[in-house]
Amino acid sequence: MKFATEAIHSSYDPDDHNRAIMPPIYQNSMFALKEIGENTPFRYARVSNPTRQVLEDTMAALEKGHSGMAFASGMGGIDCIWRTILKPGDTILAVQDIYGGAYDLLVDVYAHWGIQVVFANLTELSQVEPLLQQHKPALVWLESPSNPLLRLVDIQAICTLAHQYGASVGFDNTFATPYLQQPITLGVDVVFHSATKYLCGHSDVTMGIVVVKDAALAKRMRNMQIMTGSIAAPMDCAFVLRGIKTLSVRMDRHLLNAQIIAERLQTHAAVEKVFYPGLPTHEHHALAQTQMNGFGGVVSVYLKNNTREASNQVIKALDMLLMAPSLGGVESLVNHSASQSHSGMSTEVKDALGIREGLLRFSIGIEDVEDIWNDIQQALNATL
Ligand SMILES: Cc1ncc(COP(=O)(O)O)c(C=O)c1O
Structure with missing residues (x-):
């Protein structure tokens, strides 16, 4: 089978x-x-x-x-x-x-x-x-x-x-x-x-x-x-x-949407760097191609303005995407790792790992990709 x-x-x-x-x-x-x-x-x-x-x-x-x-x-x-x-x-x-x-x-x-x-x-x-x-x-x-x-x-x-x-x-x-x-x-x-x-x-x-x-x-x-x-x-x-x-059907849509969002995020003026294994610029893109059958539904970004205030501005400006500490559901979400999943780490450990205040992690859901992008784009514009 x-x-x-x-x-x-x-x-x-x-x-x-x-x-x-x-x-x-x-x-x-x-x-x-x-x-x-x-x-x-x-x-x-x-x-x-x-x-x-x-x-x-x-x-x-x-x-x-x-x-x-x-x-x-x-x-x-x-x-x-x-x-x-x-x-x-x-x-x-x-x-x-x-x-x-x-x-x-x-x-x-x-x-x-x-x-x-x-x-x-x-x-x-x-x-x-x-x-x-x-x-x-x-x-x-x-x-x-x-x-x-x-x-x-x-x-x-x-x-x-x-x-x-x-x-x-x-x-x-x-x-x-x-x-x-x-x-x-x-x-x-x-x-x-x-x-x-x-x-x-x-x-x-x-x-x-x-x-x-x-x-x-x-x-x-x-x-x-x-x-x-x-x-x-x-x-x-x-x-x-x-x-x-329904995992295979959902994952296919997560991948499709995440790839499009990652590519578009690269072009946004508020974004310093995009992390997604499906991008040729990702440090482990070649390994991902040999080891995985697709690149997943999570996309992370460093904002140019590397502050908690800027991250918060984006989070508050998001309309459809909610901030929540998890991922992998049908709905798109945003997460601020430094204050959520990785809050137990000291500032030194977070710095060493690259968990910055201006880091946002998006769990890209299976909604229409244009709706996801429109929301993320307008929220990022808030920091310009
Ligand atoms: C990569 C990873 N491993 C383990 C866990 C822990 O799982 P749970 O929250 O279901 O206990 C999480 C939860 O966020 C996770 O993202």
């Missing part, structure tokens, strides 16, 4: 569910046993639930992994991965432009629990082997394209090196989705999604999804999830399953 078909048909058999065309929502916490020791597939919903199972199997199919697991939030999923793979004394080597919430979890929690946390610029392949030699990490954590500057890492090359040095590789695939990039096929051991974003696609669910490449790690991670209890609710699973059925 090809992707769009697999997203709809791969993991659901109506014969198992009274011929219901759509996966039913099993809104119950337990399942009855007829006798002691009966071996039923479902018993208690923290352990497993039929609606969640369809979603988890669908994601495992789309990401080409062994097993999927659905969590109550993205951060619940990341925490489960790190707790399963890392133990006190271990080192995690993470991309420096990691998602802000994941950065906070490492710095504020894991670093105090005996984990050595090393952030590095892994976009520079030449730096990766010396870092592996020096730090001997148990886990390398990648995010590509990254949030909000859309930097890429060479997934296949880093996985090969990491495995040579005995490290596992985890990957945040939230921005690309499995439609644009399947990291497990490039060597990654465990893939993560904030399903809150494109997989759901309609800004009405908070969820994390993890897909593990091999059975042994999947078993350990499943046990961790059961013990720590961050599980996705049945209704939320049904919403995200519905979202996944």
Whole structure:
């Protein structure tokens, strides 16, 4: 099956569910046993639930992994991965432009629990082997394209090196989705999604999804999830399953719109620089062409006027686009990373990463592209 078909048909058999065309929502916490020791597939919903199972199997199919697991939030999923793979004394080597919430979890929690946390610029392949030699990490954590500057890492090359040095590789695939990039096929051991974003696609669910490449790690991670209890609710699973059925169609429109908006933003007098992997001027455009099947729906800009006031002027002048801390829904949004997703970082760290006050991140939705552009253009004009 090809992707769009697999997203709809791969993991659901109506014969198992009274011929219901759509996966039913099993809104119950337990399942009855007829006798002691009966071996039923479902018993208690923290352990497993039929609606969640369809979603988890669908994601495992789309990401080409062994097993999927659905969590109550993205951060619940990341925490489960790190707790399963890392133990006190271990080192995690993470991309420096990691998602802000994941950065906070490492710095504020894991670093105090005996984990050595090393952030590095892994976009520079030449730096990766010396870092592996020096730090001997148990886990390398990648995010590509990254949030909000859309930097890429060479997934296949880093996985090969990491495995040579005995490290596992985890990957945040939230921005690309499995439609644009399947990291497990490039060597990654465990893939993560904030399903809150494109997989759901309609800004009405908070969820994390993890897909593990091999059975042994999947078993350990499943046990961790059961013990720590961050599980996705049945209704939320049904919403995200519905979202996944239209993922390829939505992503095609996100890509089309984002490319047009990125090209036009380059010509706007208020804009200093545009970040979008689909632009030939993007530092990792060539890598994106080989590694991805499209460049995503997020476009970021540096305003010429690099101040919070200028960013605020644009945000307030936007009419259709709302400011919100998330992305990946059908509606276009704007985000001010310095005060929102990356507010937990010190000014020095933000400066080093290029998270400026005059940086705006647009999540380009699937509305008519002319309406999106007209709104962004008139709002940017406000700073001239
Ligand atoms: C790239 C990325 N990873 C992880 C997360 C965390 O996911 P959640 O907010 O669903 O817990 C987010 C949320 O913004 C994100 O953008």
